[in-house]
Amino acid sequence: MAMCVATGLRRIAGLLVVGMALAALTSGTAFAVGSLSPGSKALAPGSSCVGDPNDMRRNHMRYLNHDRDRAVQRGNRSINHSLVGCIDCHAGREASGTPIPVSDKGQFCASCHTYTGIRINCFQCHSQVPEER
Amino acid sequence: MSDDLNKSSAHGVDSVCVEPALEQQQRRAFLRNTVIAAGAAVVAPGLLITVAKATGSGDVTSNQRWGMLIDTDKCASGCTACVEACETENGIDLVVQPKRNPDHLWEQQRPQWIRKVKLQDQQTGVVTNLPIMCQHCEKPPCCDVCPTGASFKRADGIVMVDRHICIGCRYCMMACPYKARSFIHQHVAEQRSHAPRGIGCVESCNLCAHRIDRDQGGEVTTACQDACAAAGHHAILFGDLKDPESALAKALAEQTSRQIRADLELNTGVRYTNI
Ligand code: SF4
Numbered sequence: 001m002a003m004c005v006a007t008g009l010r011r012i013a014g015l016l017v018v019g020m021a022l023a024a025l026t027s028g029t030a031f032a033v034g035s036l037s038p039g040s041k042a043l044a045p046g047s048s049c050v051g052d053p054n055d056m057r058r059n060h061m062r063y064l065n066h067d068r069d070r071a072v073q074r075g076n077r078s079i080n081h082s083l084v085g086c087i088d089c090h091a092g093r094e095a096s097g098t099p100i101p102v103s104d105k106g107q108f109c110a111s112c113h114t115y116t117g118i119r120i121n122c123f124q125c126h127s128q129v130p131e132e133r
Numbered sequence: 134m135s136d137d138l139n140k141s142s143a144h145g146v147d148s149v150c151v152e153p154a155l156e157q158q159q160r161r162a163f164l165r166n167t168v169i170a171a172g173a174a175v176v177a178p179g180l181l182i183t184v185a186k187a188t189g190s191g192d193v194t195s196n197q198r199w200g201m202l203i204d205t206d207k208c209a210s211g212c213t214a215c216v217e218a219c220e221t222e223n224g225i226d227l228v229v230q231p232k233r234n235p236d237h238l239w240e241q242q243r244p245q246w247i248r249k250v251k252l253q254d255q256q257t258g259v260v261t262n263l264p265i266m267c268q269h270c271e272k273p274p275c276c277d278v279c280p281t282g283a284s285f286k287r288a289d290g291i292v293m294v295d296r297h298i299c300i301g302c303r304y305c306m307m308a309c310p311y312k313a314r315s316f317i318h319q320h321v322a323e324q325r326s327h328a329p330r331g332i333g334c335v336e337s338c339n340l341c342a343h344r345i346d347r348d349q350g351g352e353v354t355t356a357c358q359d360a361c362a363a364a365g366h367h368a369i370l371f372g373d374l375k376d377p378e379s380a381l382a383k384a385l386a387e388q389t390s391r392q393i394r395a396d397l398e399l400n401t402g403v404r405y406t407n408i
Binding site: 068069070071072073074075076077078084087124125126127130131 | 288289295297325330345346
């Protein structure tokens with residue numbers, strides 16, 4: 001009997017969590033997976049991504065890997081996909097205008113990577129905010 | 134020489150049949166090709182110069198070879214303008230001393246792309262100051278020993294580390310006769326956009342490759358050269374060794390210059406006068 005109650009409780013708890021997640025996804029607040037960061041240039045009217053957003057979501061890592069080798073080894077900066085470019089456009093900003101690192105909790109890069117359980121090491125070396133100096 | 138060739142290209146009198154504009158074009162193309170083919174001239178011992186610039190695809194090419202000439206007579210004692218400029222330009226000043234690192238260790242281990250060296254002649258007592266950075270060898274020992282291919286030489290002669298591939302083994306640091314490389318020992322919180330930097334990789338002077346690569350025409354300078362000139366010393370001259378019209382090639386043609394450790398026959402891209 002006690003076991004039944006426990007299972008029942010667990011089930012309800014599970015349902016609650018799923019319900020909350022769905023609500024958050026639809027309202028787009030707490031759970032901003034893959035959405036643009038407030039204050040980022042990407043939100044400016046008329047701005048568009050360097051590629052088709054769906055394709056970029058799926059393949060940006062391949063494009064970045066490909067173009068980084070061209071940039072570093074062949075000195076070719078006429079590349080379409082640069083991490084600096086991504087960060088410039090996608091870094092969110094505080095109301096004061098201070099850029100927020102793209103891999104901070106809930107920010108553009110982190111939101112998807114956390115959700116999908118991906119650990120990247122780009123930002124061990126690369127700046128996470130647009131160059132301001 | 135080009136005059137003779139030019140005449141033969143226009144076939145003397147026959148050339149009147151060719152439309153003037155077309156003729157001009159052909160002549161120009163011909164001249165260009167001739168210059169490229171014949172334009173290998175020896176400027177300084179072991180220095181070959183060719184003429185051709187167009188890159189087209191945006192990749193750097195071996196039509197250029199970036200290098201430097203440092204006049205040690207002009208390099209002032211006590212001045213560190215080039216070192217400071219390099220640190221700001223490449224975000225080296227953003228690397229902070231770890232708390233656990235005592236000063237004497239930090240002084241030895243902190244990243245440094247360019248440093249001042251003082252030489253004194255034991256016999257005469259004459260003191261020479263010079264900045265030393267990666268000498269951008271034609272045959273770089275660092276690239277020879279690198280087990281991963283991370284140490285490499287770009288087509289335009291710049292020797293650098295592809296830190297995406299570097300495993301931090303530091304063989305290259307041991308191989309470099311100029312002590313030009315640094316290892317990043319600690320996590321780095323802040324970087325400049327064009328100068329990524331992180332724990333576990335080796336790095337060294339890249340002749341301000343970011344400036345060269347984003348160049349939209351006009352003269353490219355390095356941060357150290359700018360700073361040296363701003364300080365009124367003009368000891369550093371950066372440019373294209375293969376372009377006979379460059380100030381660098383002209384300066385090299387005019388005076389005797391030396392490679393440090395020329396005995397190693399590395400054919401360095403950085404040369405010195407008055408040492
Ligand atoms: S430290 Fe990096 S660049 Fe140097 S030899 Fe090892 S892998 Fe190559």
